[in-house]
Amino acid sequence: MSITVTYDNNAYEQGLETAWGFSAFIAGTEKTILFDTGGGRSLLDNMEKLAIEPDRIDVVVLSHIHGDHTGGLSSFLEKNSNVTVYLPVSFPRKFKDTVRDHGAGIIEVEESLQICENVYSTGQLGRLIKEQSLIIRTGKGLVVITGCAHPGIVSVVNTAKDLIKDDILLVMGGFHLERASKGRIEKIISAFKQLGVRCVGPCHCSGHKARSLFEKHFGSSYINIGAGKVITLADLQ
Ligand SMILES: [Zn+2]
Ligand SMILES: [Zn+2]
Numbered sequence: 001m002s003i004t005v006t007y008d009n010n011a012y013e014q015g016l017e018t019a020w021g022f023s024a025f026i027a028g029t030e031k032t033i034l035f036d037t038g039g040g041r042s043l044l045d046n047m048e049k050l051a052i053e054p055d056r057i058d059v060v061v062l063s064h065i066h067g068d069h070t071g072g073l074s075s076f077l078e079k080n081s082n083v084t085v086y087l088p089v090s091f092p093r094k095f096k097d098t099v100r101d102h103g104a105g106i107i108e109v110e111e112s113l114q115i116c117e118n119v120y121s122t123g124q125l126g127r128l129i130k131e132q133s134l135i136i137r138t139g140k141g142l143v144v145i146t147g148c149a150h151p152g153i154v155s156v157v158n159t160a161k162d163l164i165k166d167d168i169l170l171v172m173g174g175f176h177l178e179r180a181s182k183g184r185i186e187k188i189i190s191a192f193k194q195l196g197v198r199c200v201g202p203c204h205c206s207g208h209k210a211r212s213l214f215e216k217h218f219g220s221s222y223i224n225i226g227a228g229k230v231i232t233l234a235d236l237q
């Protein structure tokens with residue numbers, strides 16, 4: 001199993017475009033998955049530079065409605081509409097119609113569900129902004145990938161752990177802590193430690209302050225994520 005960050009506002013691999021948003025490509029699971037689509041066309045440019053052919057993707061999972069996660073969908077579907085798109089049931093009807101008009105299948109996610117072998121959605125969580133996160137079960141524990149974590153990153157991790165009773169190997173993606181105080185971030189870090197989270201990869205809307213605090217507290221288990229970063233199971237201890 002490998003995760004390639006196809007879109008992020010943090011830079012990692014030279015030559016890739018960085019823009020506000022998030023997207024990750026997951027391979028080596030039963031189905032090949034694109035989680036979120038970034039903010040626009042540069043998703044396809046980055047995928048091309050990373051030698052990820054759109055045709056390889058079976059499933060697209062959209063975390064939530066914000067444009068920095070859904071903006072690249074239409075141009076992706078123009079390249080490959082032979083996919084099933086998992087989106088929160090609360091998405092506007094117009095959005096769903098557009099996906100169907102491209103010829104893609106839709107699964108409207110309300111409760112948690114299994115996407116394929118060892119891959120699950122948390123179900124749509126949160127009150128104002130409904131969001132689903134992705135859970136991948138590996139031999140080393142669970143990998144949790146969030147878009148923006150609007151429902152609260154600790155709540156997302158708790159949900160994942162309740163759903164699939166296993167250790168948390170990695171939590172990565174947007175943690176939505178750009179404006180959080182040091183005190184609040186440190187509380188989240190201790191909640192992570194109590195939950196037994198082994199590795200962390202905050203990116204996208206996590207903010208510089210949170211990224212450096214997570215790095216300080218997780219040391220070598222902190223994963224520096226940006227556009228083009230590839231994470232394999234071997235990297236995670
Ligand atoms: Zn976002
Ligand atoms: Zn958002």
